Amino acid sequence: MNPTHEEIRTAVLRFLQTSLLFDETRQIPDAQSLLGAGIVDSTGILEMIGFLEQTYDVKFRDDELVAENFDSLGAITSFMSAKLGGK
Amino acid sequence: MCGIAGIINFGDRRPPLPLDRLQSMAQVLRHRGPDDTGIYRDRMAGLVSTRLSIIDLATGAQPLANEDESLWIVYNGELFNYIELKRELEAAGHTFRTRSDTEVVVHAYEEYGIDCLTRFNGQWALAIWNAKEGSLLLARDPVGVCPLFLHMSNNRLWFASEVKALFTDSEVPQAFSTSGLNQVFTFWSTVAPGTVFEGIEQLRPGSARIYERSGAFIEKCFWAPSFPREATHSRMPLRDAAEQLRERLVEATTLRLTRADVPVGSYLSGGLDSSVVASLGLAAHPVDYRTYSVRFADAEFDESRYQRMMARHLGSTHREISVTRSDIARVFPEVIRHAESPVLRTAPAPMYLLSGLVREDGIKAVLTGEGADEFLGGYDLFRESEIRRFWSHAPQSAMRPLLFQRLYPYLARSPQSAQALAHNFWKQGMDRTDIAWYSHEPRWRTTMQLRRFLRPEFRSSEPEAEFIERAVPLPEGFSRWGTLEHAQYIEIVTLLSGYLLSSQGDRMLMAHSVEGRFPFLDAGVIEFCQRLPSQHKLVGLREKVILKTLAHGVIPEEIINRPKQPYRAPDALSFLVDPPAYVADMLSPESLESVGVFDPRSVTMLHEKCRRVVRDQGANALLSNTDNMGLVGILSTQLLHHTLMKGGSVAPMQARTTSERLIERT
Numbered sequence: 186m187n188p189t190h191e192e193i194r195t196a197v198l199r200f201l202q203t204s205l206l207f208d209e210t211r212q213i214p215d216a217q218s219l220l221g222a223g224i225v226d227s228t229g230i231l232e233m234i235g236f237l238e239q240t241y242d243v244k245f246r247d248d249e250l251v252a253e254n255f256d257s258l259g260a261i262t263s264f265m266s267a268k269l270g271g272k
Numbered sequence: 273m274c275g276i277a278g279i280i281n282f283g284d285r286r287p288p289l290p291l292d293r294l295q296s297m298a299q300v301l302r303h304r305g306p307d308d309t310g311i312y313r314d315r316m317a318g319l320v321s322t323r324l325s326i327i328d329l330a331t332g333a334q335p336l337a338n339e340d341e342s343l344w345i346v347y348n349g350e351l352f353n354y355i356e357l358k359r360e361l362e363a364a365g366h367t368f369r370t371r372s373d374t375e376v377v378v379h380a381y382e383e384y385g386i387d388c389l390t391r392f393n394g395q396w397a398l399a400i401w402n403a404k405e406g407s408l409l410l411a412r413d414p415v416g417v418c419p420l421f422l423h424m425s426n427n428r429l430w431f432a433s434e435v436k437a438l439f440t441d442s443e444v445p446q447a448f449s450t451s452g453l454n455q456v457f458t459f460w461s462t463v464a465p466g467t468v469f470e471g472i473e474q475l476r477p478g479s480a481r482i483y484e485r486s487g488a489f490i491e492k493c494f495w496a497p498s499f500p501r502e503a504t505h506s507r508m509p510l511r512d513a514a515e516q517l518r519e520r521l522v523e524a525t526t527l528r529l530t531r532a533d534v535p536v537g538s539y540l541s542g543g544l545d546s547s548v549v550a551s552l553g554l555a556a557h558p559v560d561y562r563t564y565s566v567r568f569a570d571a572e573f574d575e576s577r578y579q580r581m582m583a584r585h586l587g588s589t590h591r592e593i594s595v596t597r598s599d600i601a602r603v604f605p606e607v608i609r610h611a612e613s614p615v616l617r618t619a620p621a622p623m624y625l626l627s628g629l630v631r632e633d634g635i636k637a638v639l640t641g642e643g644a645d646e647f648l649g650g651y652d653l654f655r656e657s658e659i660r661r662f663w664s665h666a667p668q669s670a671m672r673p674l675l676f677q678r679l680y681p682y683l684a685r686s687p688q689s690a691q692a693l694a695h696n697f698w699k700q701g702m703d704r705t706d707i708a709w710y711s712h713e714p715r716w717r718t719t720m721q722l723r724r725f726l727r728p729e730f731r732s733s734e735p736e737a738e739f740i741e742r743a744v745p746l747p748e749g750f751s752r753w754g755t756l757e758h759a760q761y762i763e764i765v766t767l768l769s770g771y772l773l774s775s776q777g778d779r780m781l782m783a784h785s786v787e788g789r790f791p792f793l794d795a796g797v798i799e800f801c802q803r804l805p806s807q808h809k810l811v812g813l814r815e816k817v818i819l820k821t822l823a824h825g826v827i828p829e830e831i832i833n834r835p836k837q838p839y840r841a842p843d844a845l846s847f848l849v850d851p852p853a854y855v856a857d858m859l860s861p862e863s864l865e866s867v868g869v870f871d872p873r874s875v876t877m878l879h880e881k882c883r884r885v886v887r888d889q890g891a892n893a894l895l896s897n898t899d900n901m902g903l904v905g906i907l908s909t910q911l912l913h914h915t916l917m918k919g920g921s922v923a924p925m926q927a928r929t930t931s932e933r934l935i936e937r938t
Binding site for chain 1: 688690692693696697700717718720721724725871873874875877878881896897898
């Protein structure tokens with residue numbers, strides 16, 4: 186069973202909160218730019234990519250690794266849902 | 273160098289200061305001046321000096337007075353042009369009892385008043401007490417080599433070379449300052465007059481304060497970095513400019529080597545600046561030349577190949593100290609006690625160990641290369657900023673951001689995705705070329721994220737731009753300077769005096785009673801460099817062009833042509849692989865709770881994450897820059913509290929040395 190959209194969102198949010206923001210209570214609007222809001226820096230995005238690859242057992246192609254797919258909670262969730270749905 | 277301190281009771285007459293308060297201040301500054309202690313006391317004032325004797329060993333003791341004993345001085349530092357000044361003053365009728373530069377300062381003040389400060393070429397912090405008028409002058413050298421901290425309450429003023437001397441008095445508050453902490457977690461250091469301690473200021477470099485009998489004061493700035501375009505040597509060909517700079521550097525180095533009554537050694541980092549300084553030093557004084565270097569067990573940071581190449585070239589007696597991560601972790605609490613500030617990098621620790629080696633070798637003063645990167649445009653940050661600016665003119669260009677790879681070669685070895693993301697990082701705010709701190713914005717933006725570890729009550733609520741503008745006010749004429757000069761100015765007023773010359777400089781040197789001497793910070797050298805056109809400093813991505821030009825034939829070509837390697841030391845990993853017990857203690861929720869600066873839950877998550885990465889990846893785990901800085905910054909703040917505040921600074925009272933002088937005018 187593939188994880189649902191909501192399950193992916195919850196997991197990604199939790200990762201951002203515990204590993205990058207170090208604040209479990211901080212909420213992040215779906216559309217907020219993670220880079221723009223200073224939630225992640227360039228190494229932070231790489232950490233997140235590592236987390237997604239490990240958690241969902243996927244590999245990303247170079248052409249998928251563009252900021253548009255990873256720069257907001259909403260974008261990551263949609264991109265991962267599509268990727269996992271089509272796996 | 274020396275240590276100075278004092279307490280002044282302004283206003284109404286009060287009983288004279290208890291002697292033991294002054295003695296305690298002297299006691300904790302003993303490392304700055306192990307050779308002599310002197311105390312002066314009258315009805316209003318107490319002055320303290322601990323002396324490291326380098327010039328006039330026999331008669332240079334302090335506090336020292338003018339002829340009629342109306343002016344008393346305590347003085348920390350060196351005036352390298354004191355012989356020339358003394359001649360002028362003697363011609364004007366002043367008589368001297370000693371050969372010391374300290375006495376020259378007193379007479380120069382008598383003769384020229386506060387304008388004397390602009391005639392001094394050197395590094396110094398001083399206090400001159402006018403016993404007749406009940407007024408006090410405090411002043412600090414132009415770039416802030418020598419420290420001077422102060423606290424005023426109840427119309428009583430305390431001043432000292434180090435905060436720990438202020439903290440010996442229970443009347444001085446011991447608490448963290450919100451604005452100071454937020455400065456560290458933005459700029460990597462506080463910016464004068466800020467400190468991380470509430471109610472404690474540092475005198476701005478290049479400024480003086482004159483306190484009246486009432487306790488009211490005026491502050492005067494007598495020097496600030498300035499890059500007047502109209503006065504540049506812009507038409508001077510590079511070769512001629514390099515030759516002129518060489519002449520000035522020769523003079524600056526010679527003064528710093530020969531104006532000492534003890535031998536002076538030289539640091540070798542393996543880079544261009546210290547190599548040039550050491551070569552010029554050797555030429556000035558080719559007898560028993562001694563050089564010192566830090567090596568690292570971690571190959572990533574080690575520069576011993578170039579250090580040894582340079583030592584062979586000089587034929588110097590070379591000693592090196594090899595530093596491991598566990599060495600850094602072991603000395604870190606002591607490093608922080610001396611730095612008196614949180615730090616985001618461990619780089620001061622090896623410098624602390626190195627000064628220990630120098631002292632063990634019987635050397636009291638060393639030449640070192642600081643200042644060249646600031647005044648001649650050497651830092652990667654300056655180049656990074658120029659690339660961003662260049663890219664912003666054609667933001668769609670795919671070629672322009674590739675220049676980052678030339679600056680940071682690791683990018684070329686990284687996966688495409690990492691490169692794209694790194695480019696996105698620099699792209700942020702790239703088009704805002706009009707902001708004054710354009711060059712430093714990416715660094716500050718990243719560092720500010722660390723504020724998330726602070727408890728809400730310690731987090732500055734001030735909007736970013738206002739916070740920066742208040743800490744780093746811009747001088748008149750700034751808008752007329754070039755973009756490189758903007759970046760240089762910001763670097764000089766933030767990190768040079770706030771970190772490089774203090775946390776990593778004076779404090780690490782003086783911890784082992786060693787004085788640093790900086791030819792690139794000579795008044796004549798700075799004055800010349802400030803008038804250089806930017807094309808003599810940074811051309812494309814080639815940095816310090818003028819210095820490389822003059823270095824040909826002076827140092828080996830390989831050192832001139834090697835890629836610049838920023839001085840770094842192993843950071844957070846020092847505290848994660850086989851850490852000493854204090855690390856877990858300091859980062860425990862209980863300890864974080866009791867210090868009260870950081871949010872224990874956030875810090876625990878960070879510490880857990882770092883430990884997990886080390887468990888997963890091993891001893892050479894890759895930690896992100898932010899996590900590295902976060903862990904070191906939090907740990908050092910915690911250590912600062914434990915080693916310096918809450919009684920941590922009160923050193924056990926040792927038997928007083930016989931060289932204590934007491935001058936009573938009560």
